[in-house]
Amino acid sequence: MTANIRPIDVLLQRAGVRGHQRAPSDSKEFHEVTKRDALRLLENDVERLLKTTEPARRPALQAEMGRFADLFGRFLQEEGPALDWNKIQKLPENAVMNYSNLKSPKNEQIRHMLDKLVVIKLNGGLGTSMGCHGPKSVIPVRSDLTFLDLTVQQIEHLNKTYDANVPLVLMNSFNTDEDTEKIIRKYKGFRVQIHTFNQSCFPRVSREHFLPVAKDFDVEKDKEAWYPPGHGDFYDTFRNSGLLKKFIEEGREYCFLSNIDNLGATVDLNILNKLVGEERASTPVEFVMEVTDKTRADVKGGTLIQFENKLRLLEIAQVPNEHVDDFKSVKTFKFFNTNNIWANLSAIDRVLRERTLNMEIIVNNKTLENGTRVVQLETAVGAAMKCFDGAIGVNVPRSRFLPVKKSADLLLVMSNLYTLKNGSLVMSPQRMFPTTPLVKLGDNHFSKVKEFLGRFANIPDIIDLDHLTVSGDVTFGRGVSLRGTVIIIANHGDRIDIPAGAILENKIVSGNMRILDH
Numbered sequence: 189m190t191a192n193i194r195p196i197d198v199l200l201q202r203a204g205v206r207g208h209q210r211a212p213s214d215s216k217e218f219h220e221v222t223k224r225d226a227l228r229l230l231e232n233d234v235e236r237l238l239k240t241t242e243p244a245r246r247p248a249l250q251a252e253m254g255r256f257a258d259l260f261g262r263f264l265q266e267e268g269p270a271l272d273w274n275k276i277q278k279l280p281e282n283a284v285m286n287y288s289n290l291k292s293p294k295n296e297q298i299r300h301m302l303d304k305l306v307v308i309k310l311n312g313g314l315g316t317s318m319g320c321h322g323p324k325s326v327i328p329v330r331s332d333l334t335f336l337d338l339t340v341q342q343i344e345h346l347n348k349t350y351d352a353n354v355p356l357v358l359m360n361s362f363n364t365d366e367d368t369e370k371i372i373r374k375y376k377g378f379r380v381q382i383h384t385f386n387q388s389c390f391p392r393v394s395r396e397h398f399l400p401v402a403k404d405f406d407v408e409k410d411k412e413a414w415y416p417p418g419h420g421d422f423y424d425t426f427r428n429s430g431l432l433k434k435f436i437e438e439g440r441e442y443c444f445l446s447n448i449d450n451l452g453a454t455v456d457l458n459i460l461n462k463l464v465g466e467e468r469a470s471t472p473v474e475f476v477m478e479v480t481d482k483t484r485a486d487v488k489g490g491t492l493i494q495f496e497n498k499l500r501l502l503e504i505a506q507v508p509n510e511h512v513d514d515f516k517s518v519k520t521f522k523f524f525n526t527n528n529i530w531a532n533l534s535a536i537d538r539v540l541r542e543r544t545l546n547m548e549i550i551v552n553n554k555t556l557e558n559g560t561r562v563v564q565l566e567t568a569v570g571a572a573m574k575c576f577d578g579a580i581g582v583n584v585p586r587s588r589f590l591p592v593k594k595s596a597d598l599l600l601v602m603s604n605l606y607t608l609k610n611g612s613l614v615m616s617p618q619r620m621f622p623t624t625p626l627v628k629l630g631d632n633h634f635s636k637v638k639e640f641l642g643r644f645a646n647i648p649d650i651i652d653l654d655h656l657t658v659s660g661d662v663t664f665g666r667g668v669s670l671r672g673t674v675i676i677i678a679n680h681g682d683r684i685d686i687p688a689g690a691i692l693e694n695k696i697v698s699g700n701m702r703i704l705d706h
Contacts, residue, residue: 223264226398231257233399237391240404249405255424256390259417259565263549271506271548273514277494284479284492284523284581290458293465298457302352304441304464306533307455308426309339309448310569311368312361312387312416318595319636323364325448326371327637329592329601330608335448336368340375340382341611342454347379354455355381357431358448361416362389362407385429387421389414395553395561412556419447419527420547420567427540436533443536445569446528451601452590453528454612459582463530474535475576477501478584479523485626487516489524490570492581499581500574501525505550523581525570526589532576539575547571586623587615595640596627603647618651625650630659645688652693665690 234253238246293301315324325335333341343356360368365386372382389407391400392415402413422445426432435443442463446453459476461467479492490503507515514520539545547567554562573579590613592598600606605624606613615622634640645666650656652671660678665688672694678684682700686692 226264227257227261230260230393230399234391237400237402237405240406251428252388252390255388256417259390259549259567260393263551263565266549271495271502271508273508273511275495276502277497279492279494279499282580283494283499284583285462287458287582287584290462290582291467292458293461293467297461297465299350299352301457301460301465302346302350302354302455304439305354305455305460306357306435306440306443307339307343307354308357308359308422308443308445310419310422310445311336311358311364311448312419313449314363315637317593317635318598319638322367323360323371325358325364326367327592329451329598330606330613333608333611335451335592336371338451338608338611339448340378340380343380343611344378345610346455353381355383355435357426357443358382358384359419359422359425360384360386362386362414363411363416383431385425385431387416387419387425390417390564392554392556392562392564395563398563401556401560401562415564417564418550418566419569420571422569423536423540423545423572427537432533432537436537440533442530442532444528444530446526447591449593450526450528450589450591451613452588453526454588456584456588459530462582463532469578471578472532472535473578473580474532475573475579476530477570477573477579477581478526478528478530478588479581480526480584480586480589482518482522482524483623484518486524487518490568491515491521491524493521495574498574499579501568501570503548503550503568503571506548523583526584527570528584528588529569531572535576539572545572545575590624594629595634595637596629598637598640599627599629599647600624600650603650605650616651620652625653626655627653628657633661634658660684662686668692 234257238249238253241249309325311323311325313324315322315327318324318327320327328334329338339356343354346352346354358368358372365384368384372384375382391402392413393399394401400413402410407414442460444455459478462469463473463476477492482489482491488504490501493500493502502515504512504515548571550566550568552564552566554564556562590601592601601613605616605619607616629640634643643662644664648664648668648670650670653674655673656670657675657677659676660680661683662676662678663683664686667689668686669691671692674692674694675696676684676686677698679699684697684700686697
């Protein structure tokens, strides 16, 4: 939770108005009373919302709203950062394994190992930030194939190659569920069993009075009043869907969970070997977080720390303001979380049954289109790490973290830096170094996918590119090659057309350059 959020300040003001001042307003007792009042008011309002639904839906929604009220209650109890910075311990020697030390399994064991695996993709996000309608997973990223197409191809290839039956599970949100259900019908003939379930749908809460802004439970009518509460919601909703029980009964032991827009998150047989193969540790590893070396581009990403003798995820939102620079330091915190997670299914079942699952709250402040300031409370799937026994990090190559969040990422994955092999992107052997180029494209002209594609006759050759910055009204002709550091800045009101076949190596292009047909 962020350091500057103090829900109690709003509550004190509200409690005074409601005449609950039974003790001095700065006393601990008074604070506790106002928190209880706030929770009671919220629960009453949620009860009112539930009465607007059909009776048949109420029991399931009541359980969901119970989890929301629990989250809100915890939010009220927290004041300032949830972490004492001075209690952070040095990472133990064996806390993070180096990927290069993992052994590959023998070929004849792979099918047996895959039979113990479930692949889960987080599929709750929309493509709106990239100017697309519908689920982000249906944006074409390479050879007209979408994130979902590539995922299905990868798993089908595994199943065919090793005569296995690895299922694919999609965690949808209310934003993506309907479209996804229609789209997955096209995979019927593929050798992949696809299951879906929905994460929770929680009401956004007003910053002014800490009550839901929704008027009723008709989510479709007012989608802005509701939100999916982050991927930490996975554990409860996976269990409630019945899929956790089903897979445990089938003899499956681990799930591999990742964001669907991370094209580097493929099933890794070496990590699986460590969990269920010959390299299985004598004491079970219940949770693995894939981390990778932090660069200056990753300073806001969550990192691994040792805290109270447990390995855990530290997100920037939990860091006190005075330590934000320490958190961003590449020297102090060498790794960041890729959000590729391997978790033991029976252990997930245990922590849910024993109610020991505890994830830090991420407070997300937003302003709705009508100007209403709201709070949405979220949790992150990796934050559950501290609740599992024998949790470790594995320092994986950067190639396992290839997210597509912006059009600059799309430029990389569509380029000749990569070739496509059985749904997986493989970096070209012609690239001299394993890191990807740093690409910055101006938001005004490149942020939307359609706009971005319209500015390239085809994607330039970037095999030898280190750094590209493009700002302003810039277009690229066919067969352009970019090498070293290239900076192209069109002045406001001007346009730069990079001509077909141009080779730009360590160049700065600025001003105005038009190429006109004649």
